[in-house]
Amino acid sequence: MNSSEVPADIAKIAEYLARWAEGYGGELKWNEHAKLKASIMNEPTRWSPARISPKAFEAACREAGLSAEDTATVTEYLGKVQAGRRIVAHKQYRDFAFALPIGSVN
DSSP states (O other): OOGGGSBHHHHHHHHHHHHHHHHTTSSOOHHHHHHHHHHHHHOTTTTOTTTOOHHHHHHHHHHHTOOHHHHHHHHHHHHHHHTTOOOOOOGGGTTOOOSSOOOOBO
């Protein structure tokens, strides 16, 4: 799966992360990490291996302009969950989900 095969909703999430990182001087803040962690845990259908691989998410994040360091971090979250491990979001964002319908490939 290459970045052109990334589902539209996930591409938008990658763009969202890149925009916020740009606004923070090029690095994501803790709360954006917490939101993504919560989304990955709360929206298993959106983040299933059948829809998105960590490698494809990495390509989408880099294409959107997220730094290499932030891309590696957010890709690691997805990889952990898809490998059956658990990640924990900050309690303030524990119930967070992106307000995007789960879409098809671009």
